[in-house]
Amino acid sequence: MRTAYTSDQIRAAELALMAKLPEGTLMGRAAAGLAAVCAGLLTGVRGRVYGSHVVLLVGSGDNGGDALYAGARLARRGARVVAVLAGSRVHEGGLAALRAVGGRATDLRVPILEQARELIGDADLVVDGLVGIGGSGALREPYATLAGLTAQASGLVVAVDVPSGVDASTGEVDGAAVRAQATVTFGAYKNGLLIDPGARFAGAVEFVDIGLGPYLPDPDVAAPTDEDVADLLPRPGAESDKYRRGVVGIAAGSDRYTGAAVLAVGGAVRAGAGMVRFVSSAEPVRLVRARWPEAVTTIIADPLGADPIEEVGRVQAWVLGPGLGTGAEAHAVARAVLSAQVPVLVDADGLTLIARDRGLLRRDGPTLITPHAGELSRLLGVPRERIEARRLEHVRRAAAELGVTVLLKGSTTLVAEEDRPVRVNTTGTPWLATGGTGDVLAGIAGALLAGGLSCYDAASGAAYVHGLAARLAVRGDPAGRGDPAGRGDPAGRGDAAGRAEAPIAALDVAQALPEALRAL
Numbered sequence: 001m002r003t004a005y006t007s008d009q010i011r012a013a014e015l016a017l018m019a020k021l022p023e024g025t026l027m028g029r030a031a032a033g034l035a036a037v038c039a040g041l042l043t044g045v046r047g048r049v050y051g052s053h054v055v056l057l058v059g060s061g062d063n064g065g066d067a068l069y070a071g072a073r074l075a076r077r078g079a080r081v082v083a084v085l086a087g088s089r090v091h092e093g094g095l096a097a098l099r100a101v102g103g104r105a106t107d108l109r110v111p112i113l114e115q116a117r118e119l120i121g122d123a124d125l126v127v128d129g130l131v132g133i134g135g136s137g138a139l140r141e142p143y144a145t146l147a148g149l150t151a152q153a154s155g156l157v158v159a160v161d162v163p164s165g166v167d168a169s170t171g172e173v174d175g176a177a178v179r180a181q182a183t184v185t186f187g188a189y190k191n192g193l194l195i196d197p198g199a200r201f202a203g204a205v206e207f208v209d210i211g212l213g214p215y216l217p218d219p220d221v222a223a224p225t226d227e228d229v230a231d232l233l234p235r236p237g238a239e240s241d242k243y244r245r246g247v248v249g250i251a252a253g254s255d256r257y258t259g260a261a262v263l264a265v266g267g268a269v270r271a272g273a274g275m276v277r278f279v280s281s282a283e284p285v286r287l288v289r290a291r292w293p294e295a296v297t298t299i300i301a302d303p304l305g306a307d308p309i310e311e312v313g314r315v316q317a318w319v320l321g322p323g324l325g326t327g328a329e330a331h332a333v334a335r336a337v338l339s340a341q342v343p344v345l346v347d348a349d350g351l352t353l354i355a356r357d358r359g360l361l362r363r364d365g366p367t368l369i370t371p372h373a374g375e376l377s378r379l380l381g382v383p384r385e386r387i388e389a390r391r392l393e394h395v396r397r398a399a400a401e402l403g404v405t406v407l408l409k410g411s412t413t414l415v416a417e418e419d420r421p422v423r424v425n426t427t428g429t430p431w432l433a434t435g436g437t438g439d440v441l442a443g444i445a446g447a448l449l450a451g452g453l454s455c456y457d458a459a460s461g462a463a464y465v466h467g468l469a470a471r472l473a474v475r476g477d478p479a480g481r482g483d484p485a486g487r488g489d490p491a492g493r494g495d496a497a498g499r500a501e502a503p504i505a506a507l508d509v510a511q512a513l514p515e516a517l518r519a520l
């Protein structure tokens with residue numbers, strides 16, 4: 001599990017560790033690690049550090065101190081280093097160290113932005129040491145303009161600890177922020193490096209160990225890895241049969257919306273359900289049978305009758321909602337499904353129904369909801385843009401207010417359950433932003449619920465394999481090991497190998513699931 005923390009948690013751990021070490025030890029470790037990453041990147045681009053132009057953006061706190069000490073190390077290797085002093089104060093020790101090896105600082109008599117514009121334009125490397133975990137709120141001037149100027153840099157941009165302008169605790173970006181190709185982070189991951197919009201600004205995250213490990217508390221956020229997901233996925237044993245592996249019931253589709261049902265059933269079949277029982281009206285049942293003969297189907301004879309799902313056999317978990325419709329008949333089906341005591345996943349139209357009738361959520365079994373920001377907006381009465389800007393806050397709020405497990409979809413998928421670290425998914429690709437992929441996800445999570453996983457594990461495991469399958473489908477990568485580096489790296493959204501990518505359809509994601517599961 002890759003764990004991440006808020007600024008306050010990191011600061012408390014740093015204080016405890018610092019108390020046991022001579023002054024300056026931690027900053028020394030941080031600067032050495034930062035310089036090593038910068039030197040590696042410069043060597044990769046230019047062949048050597050010697051002669052490169054390095055610009056340090058230096059704020060008034062210790063983040064600037066890290067940049068200055070690292071700059072001194074690069075200057076010692078022959079880089080031409082200039083520090084743009086942007087704060088009301090500067091880390092004196094760091095500045096002295098830089099000057100001692102021939103590094104320069106900007107001329108305080110000339111407007112800082114004038115000098116910075118030219119320097120940033122010419123630099124091989126810009127090091128962002130404006131603010132780190134001490135930042136709060138939107139960047140003030142001149143930091144905000146400096147952060148904006150980094151977008152025009154033709155060289156590399158490396159952020160120190162966290163890109164300035166990104167809230168380290170939440171990933172929120174309120175105004176300008178530095179957009180980095182790489183972020184060198186110290187001691188532990190910060191939440192903001194894993195969660196959008198902040199994660200998008202961080203680029204590839206390089207971790208530098210400064211010895212904080214033993215002092216860290218329980219994490220605030222956790223990102224499962226290949227190993228974690230492989231460990232939690234159910235696998236059949238010698239004595240397994242289809243019932244023991246888990247039967248998932250899917251109540252989805254309507255005469256008007258048929259595709260969602262086919263996709264959800266596909267996700268469940270391909271994710272390894274022991275059996276899928278599909279229940280709906282006649283037309284979706286016909287189409288599901290044609291595409292997935294494995295599914296056992298039931299046509300609901302009387303949706304408004306006493307128990308519309310009476311005819312369906314036993315299931316270990318339900319998926320409710322994709323394409324179900326939102327009328328009286330759909331509401332009756334939802335009420336029947338939600339009155340079962342087994343885990344129920346509620347998605348799509350099911351979410352519209354519970355937004356209208358919260359009473360549906362008062363039930364005995366565990367509930368997992370899988371909204372995108374628009375659906376959560378209706379459930380919480382908060383504008384969609386606000387949810388997208390503050391994903392961590394709202395996924396937690398939904399779990400607390402509704403008393404359910406919440407999987408919030410979108411550019412960063414988060415899973416929240418009260419009193420647990422929020423799980424963040426690091427697989428996936430923006431190519432997933434296409435109609436129907438959410439239905440496939442619902443089917444996968446339903447299969448995992450039926451296989452005995454908790455809502456929390458089923459949701460995070462499903463998001464992981466769904467994202468992995470999408471990446472494989474996008475790259476047409478039959479070997480299944482397309483981009484292990486990019487996959488393991490929370491910020492490595494692209495394909496490090498530069499493999500060509502192509503659009504995918506939702507069914508491609510379902511079809512790539514076996515490959516994704518084999519690759520784990």
Ligand SMILES: NC(=O)C1=CN([C@@H]2O[C@H](COP(=O)(O)OP(=O)(O)OC[C@H]3O[C@@H](n4cnc5c(N)ncnc54)[C@H](OP(=O)(O)O)[C@@H]3O)[C@@H](O)[C@H]2O)[C@@H](O)CC1
Pocket residue numbers: 011014015018026027028030059060061062063064066087088089130131132133134135136137138139140141143160161162186210
């Ligand atoms: N602690 C440790 O053991 C270790 C810490 N390490 C490093 O220290 C970093 C934390 O350093 P920190 O605490 O000095 O805070 P930091 O991030 O430099 O910024 C604080 C200053 O920024 C300013 N400022 C704030 N918000 C602003 C805004 N919106 N807009 C504009 N300005 C804003 C504000 O300045 P002021 O306005 O007061 O002049 C404030 O004083 C950490 O990220 C890591 O890099 C490593 O060396 C490893 C060991």
Ligand SMILES: Nc1ncnc2c1ncn2[C@@H]1O[C@H](COP(=O)(O)OP(=O)(O)O)[C@@H](O)[C@H]1O
Pocket residue numbers: 348372408409410411412413428429430431432433434435436437438439440441466
């Ligand atoms: N920009 C993005 N980057 C990564 N994944 C995304 C992005 N946008 C959407 N997704 C994923 O695509 C899927 C879309 O699901 P959903 O919004 O329910 O669509 P649909 O209802 O059409 O199936 C979710 O798994 C979501 O996390």
Ligand SMILES: [K+]
Pocket residue numbers: 063128129130131132159160161162163164
């Ligand atoms: K920074």
